[in-house]
Amino acid sequence: MVDAMIRTLQDKAERLDRQDPLAGFRERFAVPDESLLYMDGNSLGRMPLASREHVQRVLDDQWADRLIRSWGEDWYQAPTRIGNKLAELIGARPGEVVISDSTSVNLYKLVMSALALRGDRLEIISDQLNFPTDLYVLQSAVQTLGKGHRITLLESPDQIGISLDDFRQALSEDTALVTFSTPTFKSGFLHPIREMTRMAHEAGALVLWDFSHAVGVVPLDLAEWEIDFAVGCTYKYLNGGPGSPAFLYVRGDLQDDALGHPWGWWGHTKPFDFDLEFTPDESIRRFLVGTPPVLSLTTIEPALDLVLEAGVGAIRAKSVAQGEYFLELFDSLLDPLGYSLGSPRNPDQRGSHISVRHPEGYRITQALIQEENLIPDFREPDNIRLGFAPLYTRFEDLFETARCLQKVVEEESYQGYGEERATVR
Ligand SMILES: *Cc1c(COP(=O)(O)O)cnc(C)c1O
Numbered sequence: 057m058v059d060a061m062i063r064t065l066q067d068k069a070e071r072l073d074r075q076d077p078l079a080g081f082r083e084r085f086a087v088p089d090e091s092l093l094y095m096d097g098n099s100l101g102r103m104p105l106a107s108r109e110h111v112q113r114v115l116d117d118q119w120a121d122r123l124i125r126s127w128g129e130d131w132y133q134a135p136t137r138i139g140n141k142l143a144e145l146i147g148a149r150p151g152e153v154v155i156s157d158s159t160s161v162n163l164y165k166l167v168m169s170a171l172a173l174r175g176d177r178l179e180i181i182s183d184q185l186n187f188p189t190d191l192y193v194l195q196s197a198v199q200t201l202g203k204g205h206r207i208t209l210l211e212s213p214d215q216i217g218i219s220l221d222d223f224r225q226a227l228s229e230d231t232a233l234v235t236f237s238t239p240t241f242k243s244g245f246l247h248p249i250r251e252m253t254r255m256a257h258e259a260g261a262l263v264l265w266d267f268s269h270a271v272g273v274v275p276l277d278l279a280e281w282e283i284d285f286a287v288g289c290t291y292k293y294l295n296g297g298p299g300s301p302a303f304l305y306v307r308g309d310l311q312d313d314a315l316g317h318p319w320g321w322w323g324h325t326k327p328f329d330f331d332l333e334f335t336p337d338e339s340i341r342r343f344l345v346g347t348p349p350v351l352s353l354t355t356i357e358p359a360l361d362l363v364l365e366a367g368v369g370a371i372r373a374k375s376v377a378q379g380e381y382f383l384e385l386f387d388s389l390l391d392p393l394g395y396s397l398g399s400p401r402n403p404d405q406r407g408s409h410i411s412v413r414h415p416e417g418y419r420i421t422q423a424l425i426q427e428e429n430l431i432p433d434f435r436e437p438d439n440i441r442l443g444f445a446p447l448y449t450r451f452e453d454l455f456e457t458a459r460c461l462q463k464v465v466e467e468e469s470y471q472g473y474g475e476e477r478a479t480v481r
Pocket of ligand 1: 158159160161187189190237238241266268269289302
């Protein structure tokens with residue numbers, strides 16, 4: 057009986073892989089260990105093979121050969137050139153996106169811009185599901201400004217999502233800014249972005265979305281949704297490489313009045329005049345601060361090309377199919393073993409990762425990594441987070457992942473590990 061059920065689930069994975077129109081993209085990534093089940097592409101995407109060649113070219117042709125002349129020939133324009141390419145992916149207009157700094161730093165710049173544009177309002181709304189760095193940035197901006205801004209965090213009783221009613225009720229004439237990360241990093245909850253943006257605007261507030269876990273895997277249409285500000289990582293589903301700089305978006309019609317902080321020479325309209333006073337550039341470049349990390353910046357481009365070639369629509373379709381298939385595995389194999397679901401069941405409310413919870417979640421994660429050659433990640437207190445990166449994750453990988461989660465609990469191999477947390481996890 058049990059064997060027949062498992063056989064059926066495995067057959068289904070094989071069939072879905074055979075029918076997958078994106079299956080060929082996996083070959084475009086470095087996969088040195090075929091037996092590794094890598095379920096953490098939502099934290100650090102795999103390396104596109106084209107990135108290796110591209111970096112080699114930048115090193116040899118630009119750095120080694122052209123030396124400082126490369127700034128004028130290519131590097132100076134790279135943050136906006138690559139920003140424009142990323143803009144295509146998120147439905148923004150040319151000139152609305154620039155690549156710079158980290159997501160945390162870009163958030164700070166845009167929080168400071170937004171609060172200045174709504175100077176008479178003192179409330180900021182976010183939620184308890186937000187990524188901590190986003191909340192630290194808000195706290196830091198509030199302290200820097202010293203004007204008595206308040207941060208209201210909407211609660212999530214189920215630790216999965218928030219209610220739209222709570223959001224509506226929190227909005228008031230004092231709301232300056234609403235800012236959320238979506239999908240949320242633990243549960244993968246995808247907020248109703250368009251509706252929340254509209255509601256915030258009706259209340260006279262500005263919105264700042266952190267799309268770190270959305271970009272490259274969830275279709276976004278920033279111009280159509282009239283989003284004011286946005287940021288996001290490029291090293292997750294975009295596969296831009298470890299620490300690749302983030303993107304920053306400011307709606308075109310806000311750019312004249314919006315200014316980030318701190319100001320730096322790269323945001324000056326004529327950096328090489330070396331003026332003693334800051335005059336912001338007229339374009340999105342005003343949000344740049346210092347010299348960009350050229351090597352990390354250039355690895356974003358071949359990675360973006362892959363995502364654009366596949367198309368976010370097709371990526372999303374596969375991501376949803378993978379989520380639905382994984383839930384089937386969850387219900388059949390994992391639910392009976394004490395695992396519970398830490399993510400929404402409704403695919404419209406879910407991004408591209410699913411968290412399964414278990415009281416022994418930390419030790420299970422250790423056993424998976426050490427004994428099963430499976431890399432998920434662990435998020436406190438008990439979430440085993442599994443990311444589906446449709447450009448290289450196969451349905452077969454999901455089947456194998458569920459089997460490993462089953463095995464480690466059935467055989468209690470997690471008993472061999474301690475509860476003590478590693479510094480990086
Ligand atoms: C990954 C992530 C970050 C990381 O920010 P860095 O500044 O790149 O370290 C920030 N916010 C969210 C929502 C994330 O998922």
